[in-house]
Amino acid sequence: MKKPRASRHKSYLHTIKTEIATMENAFVRLESRGIVFASNTLAVTSACKMDLHLFPFDTQSCTLTIMSSVHSSDQLQIRPFSDASFLTQSSQKAFQTQGEWELISINMSNNQINFIGDLRDQLIFRITIKRKPVLYVIDFIMPVFCFLILDLASFFVSSGVKEKLGFKVTLLLAISVLLLLLKDMLPSTASDVPLIGMYCVIIFTLIGISVLETIFLSFLMDRGKESASVAPMHRKSALSDAVKSTEGPADSVSDRNEAPLTADALRQIIMEFQVQNQQQKKKSLSWTRVAKIIDLVFFLMYATTVLLFLIVLSIAWFP
Template identity: 40%
Template sequence: MYLHLLFVCLASVCWVSADEKSCNTTEYQAAYEELHKELGLLDNSNATNQVRPLSYDDYTVVLWDLYLSSITDVDENAQTMSTQVILSNAWYKDKVYWEPDDFCGISSISVQKELFWIPDAVFMESIKTEFASESPYVTLNWNGYFVKVDILSLTTVCSMDLYRFPFDTQTCDLTLRSLSLRDKIVLGDWSSVSYQQSLQIPGEWQLLDVISQGNHEETYGHLLFQITIKRKPLLYIFNLIFPVFCFLVLDVASFFINASAGDKLSFKVTLLLSLSVLLQIPTVSVIPLIGIYSCSIFVLIGLSILETIFVNILIVKGKETESAISMETRDVVNGQDGHSTDSFALGGVRDHMDTDTSGNEESTCTSDTGKRASLCWTRAAKIIDVTYNVLYIITVIVLLSVLGKRWFL
């Protein structure tokens, strides 16, 4: 109830009487000095102005409004957020009001803040707080309300969940608390901040909402502002996600390169080295999806290289076997030819024919065995290559489906 009354009174700050007197410059200057004299602001003799005003019982009600003007930096590794905010607060003090009609329609004046009691409050999550613009004056309105506006540069701690990076949404808390009067000040939010939802902040982040705790309810000693921001993922899509996906497509396309050629292996190694340059994983306790995405593709390409090496070994083994059997066959044939020449010289025509026949049979058998052994190695290499390619494509489809579901749903 108290905050509702204060809010109604504060809404009338900009009210100007319809019967406002028309004054010239001299009259306005005289009324301005007379108003300062009546409020005891000329000689600073009114010491009671620096006493904490009481709204009810022993409590002082202070209304706050936070406007987020920019997000200058978000450090995921340090878990901090740097922002610039416009912090406004208002409070009521008895016996410092006047009728604007009596003073040429003057409805508000600027007074030095050292002359009056000023509420103190800090952001509990703040690591570094700087005044980007600190005015030595506060605005005193005709209805007894003081309004103070400061522009602050804040660096605050923000616990971030980067699991869905770069499609993540973060909520950072700013807790406003009075240090000297924790149990004597009632903090309330000044006005609705829904207008900030349409605020477009340049840079990587988009502001979704800024809400305050309680929605004009009384909170003793502290007031919580929750800032919800969403990352703009387009930069990471084109600089990280899409290039890694292209490397994966190229690795699948390399299946159509002849495994026996050395170009396939060198091509895959080049892909792996290029992919290692793009690996960027934030240092957080839980590995984000983009880390799983990049590392999984890195491992798949690495396994593809090992499979290519193994298939090449089988192919080379088959060629070596075929070459060795061919050499043995030639040795056998050459040896039998020499033996047949000696037999012919001795006149043993029958022995020559028997030996020659048995030599040809042995040579043919050896040749067939070599071809079968070579064919077995080559066939095993092809089976392994085709099987791995099918399993590889299935794994890629499942991996991208699961990651896409977790990222976007």
């Protein structure tokens, strides 16, 4: 009995490597009509160009063309063994990479082309597969989205600006570490930037802008505290000098006569200090009011930008 013989062929088409392995069958089938059936096992390993713009919600389509480069259609006829629905169902049962990919359909078309003056049969299979995005959504998209929600929630924190700034900086560092740890999970492409890359970059930029806004608010609040703390020191020193001038010994009658005048001047100085104190409080309150208005306006703009970004991204990801 003749042993099965294996042969391997390699072909290169459009810079895509295709490796073919065939296993010849030692048996044939002879029917009463005189028709002889012979079948060989053919294993094809090929690669096709992938469009990663919608990663990880992408659907890839690859084509596999079978055509003889030697025999014309009169000498060799290429016909499909079954229809597309049967081929799709049987292939879905035999599909091995069920973890990340899902086989959607296998469509085929049979036609003839003119190849170097001869008509030759051509059988084209179009294979459509879809990526299962559950792993990427749980490990990557949801953590980054949670950081964005926490940054929005930080605007409602009632503590001081310093604590809010520390919280937002912690969020920025956390998303930076997450991007470094999960960068190996993302596909690398030089022709187009995937939407998931834009998703990460824009969220990182939004959190960075939020940190800058908090730093600016801290600067305004510090200016208000400085204006409120410097003025009482000057008023205290001037008031102590005035009190010392009235507590001096009255050596003559003229000093006794000038005492009421000095008391009136002291009361006038105190009134001026009170007016200055009110003015300084107004300045301090004005800085605080400006900081609160800026924080409110920035929050409205920030929330609107985040909402529009998520809507546009959802439309682009799920057209």
